[in-house]
Amino acid sequence: MNAQLQMTPLDARVASFIRKPRQVLIDGQWVAAKSGKTFEVYDPSTGAEIARVAACEKADVDAAVAAARRAFDSGPWARMSPSQRGRIIWKIGDLILQNLEELAQLESLDNGKPIGVARAADVPLAADLFHYMAGWATKLEGNTIGLSVPYTPDAQYHAFTRREPIGVVAQIIPWNFPLLMAAWKLGPALTTGCTVVLKVAEETPLSGLRLAELCQEAGLPPGVLNVLTGFGETCGAPLAAHPQVDKVAFTGSTEVGKLIVKAASNDLKKVTLELGGKSPNIVLDDADLDLAIAGAANAIFFNHGQCCCAGSRLFAEESIYDEVVAGVAEHAKGIKVGSGLDPQTEMGPLVSTEQLDRVCGFLDSGQAEGAETVVGGRRVGDTGYFVEPTVLAGTNPQMKVEAEEIFGPVVTVKPFKSTDELLPSANQSNYGLAAGVWTNDIKKAHRTAAELKAGTVWINCYNVFDAAMPFGGYKESGWGREMGEEALELYTEVKAVCAQI
Numbered sequence: 429m430n431a432q433l434q435m436t437p438l439d440a441r442v443a444s445f446i447r448k449p450r451q452v453l454i455d456g457q458w459v460a461a462k463s464g465k466t467f468e469v470y471d472p473s474t475g476a477e478i479a480r481v482a483a484c485e486k487a488d489v490d491a492a493v494a495a496a497r498r499a500f501d502s503g504p505w506a507r508m509s510p511s512q513r514g515r516i517i518w519k520i521g522d523l524i525l526q527n528l529e530e531l532a533q534l535e536s537l538d539n540g541k542p543i544g545v546a547r548a549a550d551v552p553l554a555a556d557l558f559h560y561m562a563g564w565a566t567k568l569e570g571n572t573i574g575l576s577v578p579y580t581p582d583a584q585y586h587a588f589t590r591r592e593p594i595g596v597v598a599q600i601i602p603w604n605f606p607l608l609m610a611a612w613k614l615g616p617a618l619t620t621g622c623t624v625v626l627k628v629a630e631e632t633p634l635s636g637l638r639l640a641e642l643c644q645e646a647g648l649p650p651g652v653l654n655v656l657t658g659f660g661e662t663c664g665a666p667l668a669a670h671p672q673v674d675k676v677a678f679t680g681s682t683e684v685g686k687l688i689v690k691a692a693s694n695d696l697k698k699v700t701l702e703l704g705g706k707s708p709n710i711v712l713d714d715a716d717l718d719l720a721i722a723g724a725a726n727a728i729f730f731n732h733g734q735c736c737c738a739g740s741r742l743f744a745e746e747s748i749y750d751e752v753v754a755g756v757a758e759h760a761k762g763i764k765v766g767s768g769l770d771p772q773t774e775m776g777p778l779v780s781t782e783q784l785d786r787v788c789g790f791l792d793s794g795q796a797e798g799a800e801t802v803v804g805g806r807r808v809g810d811t812g813y814f815v816e817p818t819v820l821a822g823t824n825p826q827m828k829v830e831a832e833e834i835f836g837p838v839v840t841v842k843p844f845k846s847t848d849e850l851l852p853s854a855n856q857s858n859y860g861l862a863a864g865v866w867t868n869d870i871k872k873a874h875r876t877a878a879e880l881k882a883g884t885v886w887i888n889c890y891n892v893f894d895a896a897m898p899f900g901g902y903k904e905s906g907w908g909r910e911m912g913e914e915a916l917e918l919y920t921e922v923k924a925v926c927a928q929i
């Protein structure tokens with residue numbers, strides 16, 4: 429924690445990027461908020477102000493949506509050949525890799541995540557998403573359909589489907605993977621020919637703004653991508669409800685997801701949602717325990733537990749329960765907590781004082797409701813937003829710590845006797861984003877995977893993401909999928925064309 433002296437020296441481009449108030453991108457121009465208002469961006473490991481950005485409100489939303497509308501209706505983007513579009517999107521991926529160190533530092537500084545994680549995961553995954561999606565630009569195809577219309581038995585038809593871009597898309601993203609969430613959203617939208625107004629999270633606006641510069645450098649025409657910084661109620665809400673927006677794509681809390689649905693219901697915009705989770709992670713008694721224990725620790729402590737798919741409900745078969753609890757607790761104790769920019773850090777701070785209060789509130793409620801704290805359970809220090817990696821035992825589904833999404837480094841562990849007993853408990857959640865199973869029995873692995881109500885099931889691994897693999901949730905974890913071919917469908921309308929020949 430006292431690692432000030434060992435910090436990664438700030439890249440000169442990062443230092444210059446944060447030095448002056450950052451403007452937002454509307455119609456190819458960098459502009460201040462129309463009100464002139466700005467707000468502070470904080471370093472979560474110290475609470476100190478590191479930058480200022482524009483506080484966009486409804487007037488800025490109107491300008492950004494109008495630009496995206498013009499770019500979609502009459503700009504070159506929709507008319508460009510798929511190959512040209514694909515090359516620009518590929519170049520965005522290349523530019524992300526060329527600026528990897530700068531983006532990783534911005535992400536670590538702004539969000540608090542360990543610099544090594546930003547370098548190895550966030551930035552390369554974001555680049556890969558654009559590279560993957562670029563290939564699809566030339567491969568979005570419809571079908572030809574043979575008709576058998578009963579009341580025109582002698583007619584001949586040529587019927588086919590076209591996949592057309594849905595139009596202007598509002599994209600609202602959270603703070604836990606700021607660059608990567610921007611990539612997950614922008615990749616399929618741009619590939620299908622949509623235009624975008626992206627609102628980045630107020631806690632972590634920096635990497636999204638830098639990404640917008642790289643998109644311009646890659647050759648994205650003006651208005652195709654507009655990026656706003658601002659708060660949920662004053663910027664996100666008018667964007668989600670805007671009558672000129674055709675679709676809203678949102679990642680964030682289930683609570684705000686429900687508000688987005690209401691906002692979009694006025695004119696029945698298309699909506700996709702990637703929301704919260706309380707994912708079960710299951711260790712069977714025949715698992716490779718070293719692998720499973722390390723994997724269970726990673727499932728919850730990666731990104732400080734600030735993952736919608738965090739394996740926050742750990743289930744261990746009775747005969748190995750004590751060993752799993754002790755092993756995960758040992759991992760938790762060994763995690764080096766510190767500033768993201770300290771290269772030794774394995775777990776950084778939570779993102780904000782609100783998240784710190786929220787997670788500490790859950791820890792207090794766990795204690796009050798009788799959960800046993802095996803390890804952790806407290807704030808670390810009194811500067812920055814650090815919390816100890818925490819393992820809780822003796823919980824039940826009525827306790828808030830087991831029922832609700834904590835979004836911090838806190839896992840509950842429970843024993844189970846058999847998979848018959850386990851599955852109802854594992855599925856006992858309003859969420860259904862992800863799940864994990866650790867076993868060497870291939871039949872049990874696949875049977876369990878099939879029974880779990882979750883959008884992703886990892887077997888003998890966790891937190892494996894790939895641009896080609898769809899991600900999204902059952903139940904209150906969301907609507908639709910990100911990444912993979914599935915994401916592209918959700919940015920297109922299908923038009924059936926029927927010609928009599």
Ligand code: ADP
Pocket residue numbers: 600601602603627628629630658659660661663664665666668679680681682684685687688
């Ligand atoms: P978290 O709880 O993880 O901070 P939120 O769901 O509150 O996540 O925020 C995710 C994103 O949604 C952020 O960009 C935030 O500004 C935005 N947001 C928050 N409230 C609203 C709202 N009422 N309408 C639209 N966007 C919102």
